[in-house]
Amino acid sequence: MKLANLSELSKDKQQEFLNSFDTVLTDCDGVLWLENQLITGADQVINFLKSLGKRIFYVTNNSTKTREQLIVKLKKLGFNAEPHEIVGTAYLAAQYLKKHLGSKKKVYIVGSSGIADELNLVGIENFGVGSDVLPSGMDYKNDYDQIKLDPLVGAVVVGYDSHISYPKITKAACYLTDPNVLFVATNTDESFPMGPNLTIPGTGAMVAAVKTGAQREPVIIGKPSKLMGSYLIENHNLDPKRTLMIGDRGNTDIRLGYNNGFQTLLVLTGDTTLANATAWSKSDDEEYKSRVADYYLPSLGHMLPLFGS
Amino acid sequence: MKLANLSELSKDKQQEFLNSFDTVLTDCDGVLWLENQLITGADQVINFLKSLGKRIFYVTNNSTKTREQLIVKLKKLGFNAEPHEIVGTAYLAAQYLKKHLGSKKKVYIVGSSGIADELNLVGIENFGVGSDVLPSGMDYKNDYDQIKLDPLVGAVVVGYDSHISYPKITKAACYLTDPNVLFVATNTDESFPMGPNLTIPGTGAMVAAVKTGAQREPVIIGKPSKLMGSYLIENHNLDPKRTLMIGDRGNTDIRLGYNNGFQTLLVLTGDTTLANATAWSKSDDEEYKSRVADYYLPSLGHMLPLFGS
Missing domain, CATH: 3.40.50.1000 (HAD superfamily/HAD-like)
Structure with missing residues (x-):
């Protein structure tokens, strides 16, 4: 069952989801921020997942910034990020x-x-x-x-x-x-x-x-290419099944996850709309099917309630 | 039988070819000239075909020149061309x-x-x-x-x-x-x-x-689009079977001819080589097959001996 609304799952299923991955790959623009504007709650979610001991990688197709420049931006917006976590094109x-x-x-x-x-x-x-x-x-x-x-x-x-x-x-x-x-x-x-x-x-x-x-x-080089996937798996020793890819673009972020056997989460704060994703899920075309995430959320901040408290 | 070398046909077959069309569509760059250099004999061939009463149209994808500018260039290089004969994009x-x-x-x-x-x-x-x-x-x-x-x-x-x-x-x-x-x-x-x-x-x-x-x-707009073909047929009242398209590009000139039922002649003074065309002729792909001309000549000037004299 693809394209499940994480917010509407039962508490048990949500907990099961949280326990199902120990590595998080997240896209940046459209997921964590829009241009220079933080997407509300994205910083809290990523920092909380990291505090649980999950590994975080910021995986971006943006080639205009070096890893160092991305770190500066991430920190400024409140993300507890480190240089080795940045994977840019x-x-x-x-x-x-x-x-x-x-x-x-x-x-x-x-x-x-x-x-x-x-x-x-x-x-x-x-x-x-x-x-x-x-x-x-x-x-x-x-x-x-x-x-x-x-x-x-x-x-x-x-x-x-x-x-x-x-x-x-x-x-x-x-x-x-x-x-x-x-x-x-x-x-x-x-x-x-x-x-x-x-x-x-x-x-x-x-x-x-x-x-x-x-x-x-x-x-x-970038998402959704095989090269990006195999770099991540080999150099960071990922277990694909226990890896979650978060993104806003079906044809890059989600497809990268699909091609590499990662779990996938679509957030609706960027490129792909729920209508796009729903239409793709009904297609017989493998290329379109590969763009459909396992889960979706209106925004990454909507993951906060899943943490209980 | 595609891709026949016009020069090697019998005198009878060559005469049959010359009698088989009354309209000539010719590409310009790569057929009549290379940049500003006349391709030897191209002017004589076109002028001779016109003197036989065949209609001539200069059909070019070049959008940088107006019809007026093309006329100036054609005349300068020795072509007996008139404004209504120019069909540019x-x-x-x-x-x-x-x-x-x-x-x-x-x-x-x-x-x-x-x-x-x-x-x-x-x-x-x-x-x-x-x-x-x-x-x-x-x-x-x-x-x-x-x-x-x-x-x-x-x-x-x-x-x-x-x-x-x-x-x-x-x-x-x-x-x-x-x-x-x-x-x-x-x-x-x-x-x-x-x-x-x-x-x-x-x-x-x-x-x-x-x-x-x-x-x-x-x-x-341009070759090989349907639009170009139907414009020519409708506005100039062409009989496709009695029309010859001359060009140096398989995927534009020859394909335009193929798509509209014109006879086609490839000249090897521009983009497509004989090796390209031969490889396409062996393909099962309709798109490649559509690029293969009925006839070819090393250059348009090589048509001169066909006129006897």
Whole structure:
């Protein structure tokens, strides 16, 4: 039975649920906060679960922040968080490249300083962060001899980039003409709805531009990729059955849980609505079914009453 | 029998081929020219076919040029071309919007002045062409109140845009949150290979970014869309069986021909190689099969010997 409302379970069933996991993986934006605003009670819930001896991991597709920056934000909002608990895509991309990139090779980044900082920490030279716009009057279709490429580039990483531009997409595509150049995407979240008539394109939009221009598929680091799941299981010695994944997105958070045999909890403070999830639960399509959580709550704060007292 | 080498057919079969069509649809870039360089003999072939009384249409997915600009280029390169023979995606997008856009509505363009000029010619107000970069220090994820939208926008058109940027992708996605706002893409060509390690992202890369951010599918104007085919057949009263489509791209030019029952001729001076086409011809996949031409030639100029003399 999928998509059970945790709040409406019997006290016994709720206690059984609380005892059924000893590791918690939680998404951040849309679960713990919305932009810079704490979601009421989220801090109390996470801190209480930690006080019970459960391990906590903050698992985020956000590649714009380093682990250090995420810790600062978590602490400021009241979460009793520690650096080893942060699993972000900028960090994981750096770990992946440390393992797979040839020595003395550089990385071309279509993304933010979060990725550059994590690459610097593992000693990988990189460039590309920041503004890069076409000089006035130039068009690469005519002036393609003006595209300046660095022959030492061995990988292209695409993450969230608020400076994405034609020169960046072009350079990335040019590097990727060499099949030996690795192609890494931090994640593929499509968009962030911000309110009526407001939506912000997500990393998925940037990845779509580069992969279409390059006609290649990237290795995807973040949720729901296999890579993220196996990293967590192997490096943190998780027992999938006794792991709970909490998230607001069916196609990333919940699917990551489904793909790895974790229990899953959807909170309705972000992307996926109950109507979305209910529709998916009625589909025969495996892809849609994988987005349906075991449990849901209106918000993470709604878990507070489960703790008795 | 698909993919016959026209040059190797018997004289009789070649004559039969020449008599089998009275309308010629020809792609431009990769068939008639490469950038600004005439492909040897292409002008003589087209002019000769026209002198035989065959109707010629220049059918291009290029949205950066108006019909007038294309005429100038064609004439300069030696083609005996007339304005009514030009069928471009900027022109067709304007025709489409003239029919479907509500009165007093504006168009937001992620594209070039070719589209703006054609919209101006049919009296549709439009904006968006040119540079639009993020003010320093701003990120819409935090500063989304800074996204300025025009409530009169009734359509978003995406074409080839060498100024594509984060603000443009974001604004397009915001307009498209309203399901009544039309979403039109001139074409979806993925990329233009320009040489070793050089590839230029095509309109497809720009469309991919916007449609991913907006989570909507566009109406596609250009080859191989149904719209392009039916426009040609209806407005120019074509007999599909007696129409020859000439192109260098299997997935646009040849597929347009296949989808509309035209005869098709692939020239190997552009995107699709003979190896590509041969591999597709062995596939069971309908999509791949639709890319395989009836005939091929190394270049359009190779048709010259067929004319006898």
